[in-house]
Amino acid sequence: MRKNYLFPTTFRKIGWCLFVPFAITSFICLFDGSNEDWLKVNALSVIPWGIIKNSLFDELSMIGLTVSLLFIAFSKEKDEDECIANIRSNSLIWATITAYSLLIVCTMLIYDMHYLNFVFIDLFMILFLFIIKYNIELYKFRRSNND
Template sequence: MKTKFLFPNRFKWLGWLLFIPAFLFSISISLFDINIDQVWRIKVFAFSDTFILNSKRYFTWIENGVLDEVLLFCLVIGGILIGFSKLKMEDEFTNKIRYESLVWATYLNYGLILFFTIFIYGLSYLNVLIYNTFTLLFFFILRFHYMIYKLNKTTNDDE
């Protein structure tokens, strides 16, 4: 079957290589409240030096700890490669599972955002929005691979 928008299967291992360590480091940093602002401090180009509305300098170079940005890039790029790389055996039913998993993950993700919007406020809500940058991919990957696992298990049980 011809699929236009999926990466070749060989990219899936690279996705796992990026996603798993970044996910574990990010969860550890969050759970143990580790300050990473002083890690990997380098000069970077910034649209503003502080919050956009309070900024006195725009389009400038600042010194910033970039570990959080690197982890987020690894999470997102890894998640995209995992979720949108072809399986070894890709067919119409696999595409249906991929589509339904993506829709399911989208509903769950935005349902959780609405729920947290009602019950979480202040800077804690900012954490919800930060986690939201990769939770849609995370839910999609979990659901898709679980459904493929169930399909393979059912197929193997029938034989």
């Protein structure tokens, strides 16, 4: 028996609804760099070890963006079958190879704070590339079946 680890189809809509606000807040964190004072709380920190005062704005933004992209990327299609599973698998492999190739190239060419900004974006690169590639291939597949 094959296990299916995909989310139900309704999670894709939830993912898109979550994606918009969390993408905006993540870009604010990335390009503005300011910490919102209204979300400052005492938080356990590993480095440096102890309790520190920290704004949760950037953490909540990243968690929300990650969850929304996971919901979008890994929700079942209404007509999920072996062909769509194959498209999903090939798209994920392509996205992984492309994202890590880009990471290797950019590691050799980008330095200092610009590199840290790139790494922040690269955390989500595999999911972004997968969603784009998967939807393009799924569109081509469905269009060829309708002809």
